[in-house]
Amino acid sequence: MTVTVATLGFPRIGPKRELKTALENYWAGKTPESALLATASALRATAWKQQRELGAEIIPSNDFSLYDHVLDTSAMVGVIPEIYGWKGGQAGLETYFAMARGAQGGAAEESCTHGHAHTGHGAPAAEMTKWFDTNYHYLVPEFAADQNFRLASTKALNEYLEAKALGIETRPVLLGPVSYLLLGKNTGNKFDPLSLLARLLPVYREVLQSLVRAGAQWVQIDEPCLVLDLPDAAQAAFMHAYDVLVAAEPQLRVMLTTYFGALGDNLATVLALPVHGLHIDLIRAPEQLAAVLAGARPDLVLSLGVIDGRNVWKADLNEILDRIEPVVHAGRRIILAPSCSLLHTPIDLERETELDPDIKNWLAFAVQKIKELSILRRALNEGRESVRNILDDSSRAVASRRTSGKINDSAVKTRTAHVDPSLARRASPFQIRRELQKQKLNLPPYPTTTIGSFPQTPEVRKARAEHGNGIIADAVYEQFLREETLRAVRWQEDVGLDVLVHGEFERNDMVQYFGEQLSGFIFTKHAWVQSYGSRYVRPPIIFGDVARPKPMTVEWWRYAQSLTNRPVKGMLTGPVTILNWSFVRDDQPRSETCRQIAFAIRDEVADLEAAGASIIQIDEAALREGLPLRRDEWRNYLGWAVECFRIAASGVGDATQIHTHMCYSEFNDIISSIAAMDADVISIETARSKMELLDAFSGYQYPAEIGPGVYDIHSPRVPEVLEMTTLLKAAAARLPADQLWVNPDCGLKTRKWPEVRLAIENMVAAALAARI
Ligand code: GLN
Ligand code: ZN
Numbered sequence: 001m002t003v004t005v006a007t008l009g010f011p012r013i014g015p016k017r018e019l020k021t022a023l024e025n026y027w028a029g030k031t032p033e034s035a036l037l038a039t040a041s042a043l044r045a046t047a048w049k050q051q052r053e054l055g056a057e058i059i060p061s062n063d064f065s066l067y068d069h070v071l072d073t074s075a076m077v078g079v080i081p082e083i084y085g086w087k088g089g090q091a092g093l094e095t096y097f098a099m100a101r102g103a104q105g106g107a108a109e110e111s112c113t114h115g116h117a118h119t120g121h122g123a124p125a126a127e128m129t130k131w132f133d134t135n136y137h138y139l140v141p142e143f144a145a146d147q148n149f150r151l152a153s154t155k156a157l158n159e160y161l162e163a164k165a166l167g168i169e170t171r172p173v174l175l176g177p178v179s180y181l182l183l184g185k186n187t188g189n190k191f192d193p194l195s196l197l198a199r200l201l202p203v204y205r206e207v208l209q210s211l212v213r214a215g216a217q218w219v220q221i222d223e224p225c226l227v228l229d230l231p232d233a234a235q236a237a238f239m240h241a242y243d244v245l246v247a248a249e250p251q252l253r254v255m256l257t258t259y260f261g262a263l264g265d266n267l268a269t270v271l272a273l274p275v276h277g278l279h280i281d282l283i284r285a286p287e288q289l290a291a292v293l294a295g296a297r298p299d300l301v302l303s304l305g306v307i308d309g310r311n312v313w314k315a316d317l318n319e320i321l322d323r324i325e326p327v328v329h330a331g332r333r334i335i336l337a338p339s340c341s342l343l344h345t346p347i348d349l350e351r352e353t354e355l356d357p358d359i360k361n362w363l364a365f366a367v368q369k370i371k372e373l374s375i376l377r378r379a380l381n382e383g384r385e386s387v388r389n390i391l392d393d394s395s396r397a398v399a400s401r402r403t404s405g406k407i408n409d410s411a412v413k414t415r416t417a418h419v420d421p422s423l424a425r426r427a428s429p430f431q432i433r434r435e436l437q438k439q440k441l442n443l444p445p446y447p448t449t450t451i452g453s454f455p456q457t458p459e460v461r462k463a464r465a466e467h468g469n470g471i472i473a474d475a476v477y478e479q480f481l482r483e484e485t486l487r488a489v490r491w492q493e494d495v496g497l498d499v500l501v502h503g504e505f506e507r508n509d510m511v512q513y514f515g516e517q518l519s520g521f522i523f524t525k526h527a528w529v530q531s532y533g534s535r536y537v538r539p540p541i542i543f544g545d546v547a548r549p550k551p552m553t554v555e556w557w558r559y560a561q562s563l564t565n566r567p568v569k570g571m572l573t574g575p576v577t578i579l580n581w582s583f584v585r586d587d588q589p590r591s592e593t594c595r596q597i598a599f600a601i602r603d604e605v606a607d608l609e610a611a612g613a614s615i616i617q618i619d620e621a622a623l624r625e626g627l628p629l630r631r632d633e634w635r636n637y638l639g640w641a642v643e644c645f646r647i648a649a650s651g652v653g654d655a656t657q658i659h660t661h662m663c664y665s666e667f668n669d670i671i672s673s674i675a676a677m678d679a680d681v682i683s684i685e686t687a688r689s690k691m692e693l694l695d696a697f698s699g700y701q702y703p704a705e706i707g708p709g710v711y712d713i714h715s716p717r718v719p720e721v722l723e724m725t726t727l728l729k730a731a732a733a734r735l736p737a738d739q740l741w742v743n744p745d746c747g748l749k750t751r752k753w754p755e756v757r758l759a760i761e762n763m764v765a766a767a768l769a770a771r772i
Pocket of ligand 2: 621663664685745
């Protein structure tokens with residue numbers, strides 16, 4: 001039987017970020033709706049044609065989105081909370097973007113300092129959260145207990161017809177009803193969203209029926225929740241949903257897609273569903289192939305996710321064929337596909353003209369991945385000989401990566417091979433360190449500080465861009481940064497902060513700044529991936545052993561400290577965060593790569609201490625983000641993640657105070673790991689939770705010091721003194737006052753100076769009030 005190639009979804013943003021430009025012009029009122037829609041439709045047409053030319057036979061439609069595909073699904077089924085004023089009928093763009101970004105009058109959503117999602121204070125935008133363990137964020141559907149569902153968007157049908165009009169037959173993609181419900185929330189979690197399934201299904205039936213009438217043969221229904229730990233009720237919901245949907249449209253064939261992990265304990269349920277095809281992720285879970293083959297009905301079409309949709313590496317095609325050939329020869333109908341939608345990969349490697357050619361030869365982005373699939377298809381259908389050279393090139397590329405001198409640094413390997421446990425342990429326990437730090441720092445109760453960055457003003461960005469383009473010389477740029485730093489230090493002294501920062505004016509991004517100075521990292525020019533809405537990021541690529549050739553931050557710290565007698569914090573990004581916000585090499589365990597980064601940061605910590613820093617902050621904003629999807633894998637991850645932080649932090653003397661910082665995060669289920677990090681001070685985001693997030697710390701009797709954020713930095717709003725005193729009281733009701741610090745929620749990079757000045761003045765006043 002001939003093998004075919006499918007893609008499950010293609011990047012939406014356009015090769016030149018055309019969608020971002022079109023969206024932002026439309027939001028700014030510079031262009032009409034028609035211009036945005038025209039750009040969107042041109043991007044879809046290009047993507048369809050490109051996928052066809054690259055050799056994909058099964059091409060998705062409705063994978064495109066103006067903002068987010070979960071929001072599209074909410075629009076499709078009419079889950080539009082009343083505040084958006086939707087009156088029924090088709091939900092228009094205004095309603096759609098009001099849900100995405102807040103309605104008029106409310107503040108638009110703000111990003112935290114790393115372009116990751118947060119929602120603005122008081123903004124009635126829907127809540128945003130991470131899409132599984134990716135860095136993509138979706139808008140969380142919010143269900144009412146009496147939620148009604150009705151068709152409010154025919155986007156799926158429209159886009160199917162749009163492709164058809166171009167002569168391209170597509171397989172429409174829908175987010176499955178069960179995953180959709182499971183990804184949603186209801187106020188106070190008062191009921192089980194799955195109880196809404198029976199009411200939701202008729203809308204899905206309507207959509208499927210419209211697609212069948214328009215001529216669709218297959219539909220791709222994504223149920224990524226099938227790789228999660230699920231309650232029993234969910235298994236029953238899957239059975240019910242697919243019984244209903246498949247029976248409703250007997251002509252339509254359903255490809256049920258699962259990705260981001262193994263089906264595991266959900267496999268039996270999945271194999272009992274009356275669907276016509278099943279897609280499984282063989283990158284994250286290659287071992288599940290045997291069990292799926294053993295249990296699947298002979299007529300079940302299998303779509304094998306053999307090319308990594310979550311990473312940027314070229315595949316060894318011979319190695320894949322060795323595994324897949326026997327499956328194909330067994331006679332079942334097989335489709336080859338990426339492990340998941342290509343949404344999470346950059347579009348086209350060919351645009352990177354400045355990469356080291358050796359390294360470029362190891363990479364594959366979305367376009368290259370589809371080519372890889374079509375080569376695999378040819379090898380399976382016509383024999384390996386028909387594409388022998390290409391297959392062997394791919395194997396050689398992967399082999400050369402393994403043995404390349406560019407990747408292997410024997411000094412790094414030796415150092416990380418034998419981690420003496422004492423390297424991950426401070427000399428003395430916290431209580432002893434605390435006394436020594438108190439003596440050395442002599443800080444008042446409720447000490448005040450900030451998280452690190454100060455506003456990246458248009459002038460700062462302009463200077464950086466001009467320096468990058470060679471328009472201004474190094475010396476001029478440095479002088480500019482010195483002046484910014486000087487002003488920031490003077491201002492912090494004037495406003496009365498106790499522990500100062502240099503302001504991070506020299507940093508473009510908290511990961512990139514370090515990646516650019518570490519060996520083993522490369523950066524691209526155009527390899528953007530969507531983080532949320534029109535926000536895209538260009539993650540660094542960790543290709544080789546990581547080392548720190550020379551100090552990265554010491555000179556800026558030294559300069560800032562030379563300006564003041566108050567302590568200036570050394571400011572670093574932690575190993576786990578650097579790892580979680582990068583594309584990571586796949587030829588060794590992530591834990592090993594993380595450990596290498598940890599040693600590099602450890603060296604920086606040592607140099608800061610040697611230069612005289614008495615406080616060093618190691619940010620781990622993304623520690624929680626890296627949690628595996630399955631609960632039984634948490635222990636392992638948290639074990640090495642915490643160890644890596646400790647390797648980075650433990651090289652200093654007892655009197656040197658180690659801080660860490662985490663952005664918005666639930667702490668309840670990971671509090672013992674947070675404690676095991678053994679930082680002397682942790683600052684966290686709490687302002688919007690009204691200090692409720694501190695309950696995890698008080699319940700655990702967390703021993704060390706904590707700076708719960710009292711200033712929500714995601715909003716331009718300046719909090720009053722009284723608001724912050726109230727928050728400090730709420731904190732002091734939960735934890736002993738001598739454990740508390742006073743600081744904002746996060747860095748102030750995205751704010752403007754006038755707001756920051758007032759807010760920090762108020763914050764210092766609140767701390768002074770608390771001291772009495
Ligand atoms: N030190 C960083 C800053 O202030 C921390 C940012 C973060 O955790 N996202 O910008
Ligand atoms: Zn933060």
